[in-house]
Amino acid sequence: MNRNDNIRWYHPQISREDGEELLLNHPKKCNGLFLVRGSVSSPCDYALSVLYNNQVNNYQIRRHQEDAFFSIDECVKFHGLENLVNYYKKNPLSEGLVLTEHIEGSLPPHDSLRQGHTNLLHRATGRGAYTVVNELLRTDYHGSLAKDQNGQTAVHLAAIRGENEILSSLIHHSFNVNLRDAAGFTPLHYACEYNFPTTVRLLVKLGKANIQARNTDSGVVPLHVAASNGHKEVIKELLSLNAPVFPRTKEGYLPIELAKKNKHEECVMILKNYKAPEPKMKRSEFYHGTLGRQEAEALIRKNNPQNGTFLVRFSERNNESILTLFHEDKIFNYIIQKKDGFLFIDDGPLLKSLEHVVDYYKYLRDGLPTVLLNPIPPKPKPTVPPISTLKKKNQKLSKPLLQLPQPPYSDALMNIQFKSDFSSFNNNNNNNIKEKEDNLISASRLSLGVLIGKGEFASVFRGTLHNHDGTETQVAIKTLREEQLDNKESFLAEARVMTKLNHHCIVKLLGICMGPSLQMVQELVPLGSILQYIDAHSAEINPNCEFEIWAGQIACGMQYLEENRLVHRDLAARNILLASKWEAKISDFGLSKALGSGNEYYKASQGGKWPLKWYAPESYNYGHFSNKSDVWSFGITIWEMYSFGATPYGDKKGAEAITLIDRGERLERPEKCPQYIYDIMLRCWALDKDDRPSFQELLNFFMSESQYTNITELLSETT
Incomplete structure (x- = not known):
C-alpha cells in the first residue's frame, strides 16, 4: 500500500448526518472506524467522525491561521492533517477511543498536508x-x-x-x-x-x-x-x-x-x-483609559459589533493596557505587555507605542483571531483649551456630574460633586482670631509644641495660639533662621501681603511673631505633605481619584495666586500639604515674591541653593520667575504624585537634569499616569513659556476631568 492510499480518508462533499450513516452501515463497522470531512459550519476547518460502541463521535478540527496547522479542541497542534490523524491512531481521543480503519475517500486538499510527492x-x-x-x-x-x-x-x-x-x-x-x-x-x-x-x-x-x-x-x-x-x-x-x-x-x-x-x-x-512610520490611528480613536473587563465587553456588545471590533483600555488589576477584541460572537482580552520601553502581545514584535500596536494588528492577525477593524472610540476627554480660546479671567467654571467609579469606593462618595467655588468652605478655624492691621502676633500668645518638620530655611513646630477671647487654636509655627533673611523689612512687607491671602487651597498665614526669633504662624495642616501621605498610603490611593482632586486643588490655589500677581518659586510636592485625604493646600511661600505692577516676572538677584529639577529653563538660566515658570513646576509636582513620590530625574544632579531638558528630553510618563494627564505635563514643560497653559486653563481641565465635584459634601461625609 503506498502513502497516497494511507491518507485517502477525506470526504469533501458529505454532511454530518451522511457521514454518521456511512459509518454505522459500513461493512468494516469496528471501533475506531473514521473519516474526515469538510466542516459545514466553518468552511476553512474540517471535522473528524469516529465510530465507537455503535455511536458516532464528531470532533471539530480547527485550522490555525492561514497554514496547515490543525488541532482538536485547541489541544496539541499538528502540522498537516495526516500528522493529526496518525497521532490519534496511537493516542486516544477519549477513554479507549483511538483511530483504526478509515472509509476510503479522496486525497485531502494539498494545503492541508505537511508533505507529499514530487510532481x-x-x-x-x-x-x-x-x-x-x-x-x-x-x-x-x-x-x-x-x-x-x-x-x-x-x-x-x-x-x-x-x-x-x-x-x-x-x-x-x-x-x-x-x-x-x-x-x-x-x-x-x-x-x-x-x-x-x-x-x-x-x-x-x-x-x-x-x-x-x-x-x-x-x-x-x-x-x-x-x-x-x-x-x-x-x-x-x-x-x-x-x-x-x-x-x-x-x-x-x-x-x-x-x-x-x-x-x-x-x-x-x-x-x-530605522525609524518606523508614524501610525495612522490616533489614541483618541480607541483608548478608553481605566475600564474594567465587564464594562469593556458590555460596551462592545452595546455597539452591535462586527468581527474585528475592538478597544484598548487600562486594567488597574493588571497594571497594563488590555486589547479587547470581538470575533465570531466571542470577546478576547489580550494583555499588552512591556519590555525595555516597548510594548508587545504574546510572542508578537516589540512596538513603540499603543498606536503602533493597533496599527500593526490592523494589517496582521499574528496570533489574534482576526485583524483589528472597527475601533470603539471613548467618550471624549476634556482637554486644556488652546490659549486662543481661553475663558475670560473671572468667568465662573462649571462642569456636569460624571459617572462615579464602582466599589471599592464607599457609598459616602456616590453623591460627591467637585466645585471650583469653595468660598463657603473654610477649614482654618480662625474666626476667633482678632487680626490687627500689621498682622503681628506677640510671643506671649504662642506656645511651642513638638517639631513636625525641618528644612534649610526653617523648622516647623506644632503650637497653640491663645486668642483674645480666651479660646485656643492649634497652629503650625515656622521659626525662620534670620541669617537666611537678606532684608527683614522686605520680608515683612511680603508677609503682610501673604496674610491677606485667603483661599481654601492655600495654607493660611495668620501672622508674624517678631521675637525672640522670627516666626510665621500658619494654619495647622494635620496630615503633612502629600509625599508623606503617598508613602504611608500608596496601596489605598487610586490615581484617577485622589491625584486628580489634588491636582485640581493645586491648580485652583495657583490660579488664585496668578490673579493676585504672585509667584511661588518653589512649587513642589513637598510643599503641598493635606488637611484631609480630600483637601490639598499649597504651602511654603518663603521664596514667593509679589509682582510689581506691569512686571510679568520676578528676576532673582541672589543665588543660593535652588531646586533646579523643579525650575523652568528661564529660571535656572536667567533667574526669571513668573506664573508660567510656576506652571512648569506644577507639571513636575503632579509628575511626583503620579510616580508615587519618585524623585524627578532619579539620582541625576540638578546640572545633569538641566542638560537633559536643554536637549529636548522630558520626564517619562509614570506607569499609573493616564496619557491625557501626561499630555498636560508635557504642555507645562514647553520650552517657550507662552506655549504653556495658564493656571486658569489647568483649573478648567482638572475641574472637568475629576469625577468628584463637591468637595464640601465629601468633607462633611468624612469628618
Missing part, C-alpha cells in the same frame, strides 16, 4: 522551465499533491531559485504563498535566505505573503533570516514593506542581535537607524 510542476519549476510551467497551469494541472517530499510547493521552489516569472504565474493561479514546508519555512523565508529582494517584494505585494510568518520550531521570521545572513538589500526591502524592526524568536532574539552575532555591521546600522 511535474515541481520538476518544471525546479528547472526554471517557465514555458512548461505555464502550459501545466493553462491545462489546470496541479498534480496529485502540491507538496513534495520536503513539504515544499512550487511556490517554495520558485522562491528558492528567484524565478520571478514563474512565481508571478503561480500567484496569478491562486497558489498559496504562505504554506510552510516540513522544516517550518515559507517561500518568503527562502527568498530572504537566498538574497532575492525583488522576489521578496513580489511575494509580499502581489502574493500577500505574511511578512511576519514564523518558523514552526524557532519562531524565526523573514527579517531574522535576512539579518542573520547579512543581506542588507533584503532587509531594506522588508522594512520598506512595513516589516516590524523588532520581531522576536522563541528564544527572544531580535534581528539586530543576529546581525551583530554574525558581524554584519552594515545590517546592524540599517536596523539601528
Whole structure:
C-alpha cells in the first residue's frame, strides 16, 4: 500500500448526518472506524467522525491561521492533517477511543498536508522551465499533491531559485504563498535566505505573503533570516514593506542581535537607524483609559459589533493596557505587555507605542483571531483649551456630574460633586482670631509644641495660639533662621501681603511673631505633605481619584495666586500639604515674591541653593520667575504624585537634569499616569513659556476631568 492510499480518508462533499450513516452501515463497522470531512459550519476547518460502541463521535478540527496547522479542541497542534490523524491512531481521543480503519475517500486538499510527492510542476519549476510551467497551469494541472517530499510547493521552489516569472504565474493561479514546508519555512523565508529582494517584494505585494510568518520550531521570521545572513538589500526591502524592526524568536532574539552575532555591521546600522512610520490611528480613536473587563465587553456588545471590533483600555488589576477584541460572537482580552520601553502581545514584535500596536494588528492577525477593524472610540476627554480660546479671567467654571467609579469606593462618595467655588468652605478655624492691621502676633500668645518638620530655611513646630477671647487654636509655627533673611523689612512687607491671602487651597498665614526669633504662624495642616501621605498610603490611593482632586486643588490655589500677581518659586510636592485625604493646600511661600505692577516676572538677584529639577529653563538660566515658570513646576509636582513620590530625574544632579531638558528630553510618563494627564505635563514643560497653559486653563481641565465635584459634601461625609 503506498502513502497516497494511507491518507485517502477525506470526504469533501458529505454532511454530518451522511457521514454518521456511512459509518454505522459500513461493512468494516469496528471501533475506531473514521473519516474526515469538510466542516459545514466553518468552511476553512474540517471535522473528524469516529465510530465507537455503535455511536458516532464528531470532533471539530480547527485550522490555525492561514497554514496547515490543525488541532482538536485547541489541544496539541499538528502540522498537516495526516500528522493529526496518525497521532490519534496511537493516542486516544477519549477513554479507549483511538483511530483504526478509515472509509476510503479522496486525497485531502494539498494545503492541508505537511508533505507529499514530487510532481511535474515541481520538476518544471525546479528547472526554471517557465514555458512548461505555464502550459501545466493553462491545462489546470496541479498534480496529485502540491507538496513534495520536503513539504515544499512550487511556490517554495520558485522562491528558492528567484524565478520571478514563474512565481508571478503561480500567484496569478491562486497558489498559496504562505504554506510552510516540513522544516517550518515559507517561500518568503527562502527568498530572504537566498538574497532575492525583488522576489521578496513580489511575494509580499502581489502574493500577500505574511511578512511576519514564523518558523514552526524557532519562531524565526523573514527579517531574522535576512539579518542573520547579512543581506542588507533584503532587509531594506522588508522594512520598506512595513516589516516590524523588532520581531522576536522563541528564544527572544531580535534581528539586530543576529546581525551583530554574525558581524554584519552594515545590517546592524540599517536596523539601528530605522525609524518606523508614524501610525495612522490616533489614541483618541480607541483608548478608553481605566475600564474594567465587564464594562469593556458590555460596551462592545452595546455597539452591535462586527468581527474585528475592538478597544484598548487600562486594567488597574493588571497594571497594563488590555486589547479587547470581538470575533465570531466571542470577546478576547489580550494583555499588552512591556519590555525595555516597548510594548508587545504574546510572542508578537516589540512596538513603540499603543498606536503602533493597533496599527500593526490592523494589517496582521499574528496570533489574534482576526485583524483589528472597527475601533470603539471613548467618550471624549476634556482637554486644556488652546490659549486662543481661553475663558475670560473671572468667568465662573462649571462642569456636569460624571459617572462615579464602582466599589471599592464607599457609598459616602456616590453623591460627591467637585466645585471650583469653595468660598463657603473654610477649614482654618480662625474666626476667633482678632487680626490687627500689621498682622503681628506677640510671643506671649504662642506656645511651642513638638517639631513636625525641618528644612534649610526653617523648622516647623506644632503650637497653640491663645486668642483674645480666651479660646485656643492649634497652629503650625515656622521659626525662620534670620541669617537666611537678606532684608527683614522686605520680608515683612511680603508677609503682610501673604496674610491677606485667603483661599481654601492655600495654607493660611495668620501672622508674624517678631521675637525672640522670627516666626510665621500658619494654619495647622494635620496630615503633612502629600509625599508623606503617598508613602504611608500608596496601596489605598487610586490615581484617577485622589491625584486628580489634588491636582485640581493645586491648580485652583495657583490660579488664585496668578490673579493676585504672585509667584511661588518653589512649587513642589513637598510643599503641598493635606488637611484631609480630600483637601490639598499649597504651602511654603518663603521664596514667593509679589509682582510689581506691569512686571510679568520676578528676576532673582541672589543665588543660593535652588531646586533646579523643579525650575523652568528661564529660571535656572536667567533667574526669571513668573506664573508660567510656576506652571512648569506644577507639571513636575503632579509628575511626583503620579510616580508615587519618585524623585524627578532619579539620582541625576540638578546640572545633569538641566542638560537633559536643554536637549529636548522630558520626564517619562509614570506607569499609573493616564496619557491625557501626561499630555498636560508635557504642555507645562514647553520650552517657550507662552506655549504653556495658564493656571486658569489647568483649573478648567482638572475641574472637568475629576469625577468628584463637591468637595464640601465629601468633607462633611468624612469628618
